[in-house]
Amino acid sequence: MSEQIGSAISVDHLTRRFGTGADQLTAVDDVSLTVAAGSVVALTGPSGSGKSTLLHLIGAIEQADEGSVTVDDVVVSALRRAALARYRQRVGFVFQRYHLLPALTVLDNVIAPVLPRRGRADHATRARELLDAVGLAGRERALPAQLSGGQQQRVAIARALMGAPGLLLADEPTGNLDSTTGGQILDLLLDLRERHGMTILLATHEQAIAARCDRLVRLTDGRVTEDLDLTDGEDPADTYERAARLRL
Numbered sequence: 716m717s718e719q720i721g722s723a724i725s726v727d728h729l730t731r732r733f734g735t736g737a738d739q740l741t742a743v744d745d746v747s748l749t750v751a752a753g754s755v756v757a758l759t760g761p762s763g764s765g766k767s768t769l770l771h772l773i774g775a776i777e778q779a780d781e782g783s784v785t786v787d788d789v790v791v792s793a794l795r796r797a798a799l800a801r802y803r804q805r806v807g808f809v810f811q812r813y814h815l816l817p818a819l820t821v822l823d824n825v826i827a828p829v830l831p832r833r834g835r836a837d838h839a840t841r842a843r844e845l846l847d848a849v850g851l852a853g854r855e856r857a858l859p860a861q862l863s864g865g866q867q868q869r870v871a872i873a874r875a876l877m878g879a880p881g882l883l884l885a886d887e888p889t890g891n892l893d894s895t896t897g898g899q900i901l902d903l904l905l906d907l908r909e910r911h912g913m914t915i916l917l918a919t920h921e922q923a924i925a926a927r928c929d930r931l932v933r934l935t936d937g938r939v940t941e942d943l944d945l946t947d948g949e950d951p952a953d954t955y956e957r958a959a960r961l962r963l
């Protein structure tokens with residue numbers, strides 16, 4: 716996967732159903748989407764519209780019933796076992812509720828995804844660099860419970876970056892945070908994109924967050940119902956006017 720500019724994504728007629736018979740629900744319904752390498756895309760839509768499911772399918776946390784996901788030259792939906800595990804290591808996933816391991820220190824939480832691999836000293840060095848990059852230098856030995864929500868989310872972001880992903884999938888990364896802290900987390904993601912070259916796909920309910928992304932894709936009942944290019948001759952600083960127009 717490309718690490719300089721980030722990964723390109725192609726989602727093709729992707730469908731994911733849950734349940735059977737009369738109870739069957741189509742969470743992602745024939746979604747096709749291409750995402751340019753290095754772009755930051757906001758995935759919006761009402762609760763239950765399929766945002767998390769789509770992120771899970773792209774991150775190969777769940778399998779599609781129909782359609783395909785291609786990331787750079789890898790057909791993710793066709794991967795099996797070892798190749799799938801390798802792909803998952805190369806995609807960063809930030810969950811809404813941080814999912815930190817409460818008994819592990821901040822440093823060990825960041826190292827956790829690569830623990831089975833050799834070279835703990837190298838991993839620790841990289842983890843420290845990442846914690847520094849997310850503004851948590853000096854907190855390596857703290858436990859998650861000793862950190863604020865925003866700090867825990869920073870740990871989760873550092874952990875997601877451990878495998879140097881070309882693609883970062885973030886499921887409401889600012890959802891549990893106040894708007895100032897949420898804005899800082901987005902600053903951090905945009906800065907990481909600039910410095911490391913990454914494609915970022917983030918689910919959000921917040922118009923102020925979506926307005927700062929390059930593109931907005933809205934899902935309704937599992938389908939794409941709006942797809943807006945937000946880089947279109949706009950002043951990126953003018954987020955409030957953009958947010959108002961987005962009617963989130």
Ligand SMILES: Nc1ncnc2c1ncn2[C@@H]1O[C@H](COP(=O)(O)OP(=O)(O)OP(=O)(O)O)[C@@H](O)[C@H]1O
Binds near residue numbers: 760762763765766767
């Ligand atoms: N594991 C599951 N089993 C059954 N139904 C599921 C499962 N996961 C999701 N769904 C259903 O699929 C639909 C889409 O859910 P999803 O979590 O993707 O929505 P969302 O847009 O992320 O919502 P929210 O904004 O509340 O996070 C919902 O109706 C949900 O109930």
Ligand SMILES: [Mg+2]
Binds near residue numbers: 767
């Ligand atoms: Mg969700």
